[in-house]
Amino acid sequence: MQKNFLVISALGEDRPGIVNELAKLIAETGCSIEDSRMTVLGGDFAIILLVEGRWNELAKLEAGFPSAARRLNLAIHAKRTTPLQRESNLLPYTVEVVSIDHPGIVHQLANFFSSREINIRDLTTTSYSATHTGTPMFQVQMTIDISAAIHIARLREEFMDLCDQLNLDAIIEPAKA
Known part of the structure; x- marks a missing residue:
């Protein structure tokens, strides 16, 4: 049914x-x-x-x-x-980013994945003040779907290069079930 x-x-x-x-x-x-x-x-x-x-x-x-x-x-x-139709060749990955808050972080991350035809399935952001300094901080957590055809090591390297350029601390790893 x-x-x-x-x-x-x-x-x-x-x-x-x-x-x-x-x-x-x-x-x-x-x-x-x-x-x-x-x-x-x-x-x-x-x-x-x-x-x-x-x-x-x-x-x-x-x-x-x-x-x-x-x-x-x-x-x-x-x-x-309609019910979600998942492609069998997609691998879920978790992305976590923390940075000093500044405009455009979500756009820059979304542009990176979008330009590679990678879908963002879930995205959560949080703003907070750093514990001891009160510095405004920004955190992004997302789940992305990566095609099995994409070379993961190269993608991870390109992503980490982007994060270094933008002064973002980041992790990209397979999603835990």
């Missing part, structure tokens, strides 16, 4: 109970959360969910969004999607 999926994004002022209310709405329609990302960004709470259910359950869930958005004071957007 074909699975049906809905990607939901929600954004609103952070407060206790948002996750509970959305999870309750999803459960009451017979759907289930397959994957999720939730975080506080500034004073807002951002949610991205992949929900699975029968087509009629997803339709019922979608129909409940306008009232849920008003009740929870959230901006909710939903889009039907």
Whole structure:
């Protein structure tokens, strides 16, 4: 049986109970959360969910969004999607970068991988102050999919050269299962 999926994004002022209310709405329609990302960004709470259910359950869930958005004071957007089709020749790698914060870090990293036709599957960034000095720091963690046809040692060398030029501390290694 074909699975049906809905990607939901929600954004609103952070407060206790948002996750509970959305999870309750999803459960009451017979759907289930397959994957999720939730975080506080500034004073807002951002949610991205992949929900699975029968087509009629997803339709019922979608129909409940306008009232849920008003009740929870959230901006909710939903889009039907298809199951992820992973290519068998792709190898997942983890990239971690830490640096003194400056504009353009994400763009430079994304450009490096994009120019080599390497897909960024997951990306998280964090800004923080260094413990003893208070220096503004920036951290990037990403998962990329590298084709088995790419020469990994050469890619790693080119990536580390870029990081040296940009004064970034970096690691690129196979993703742990």
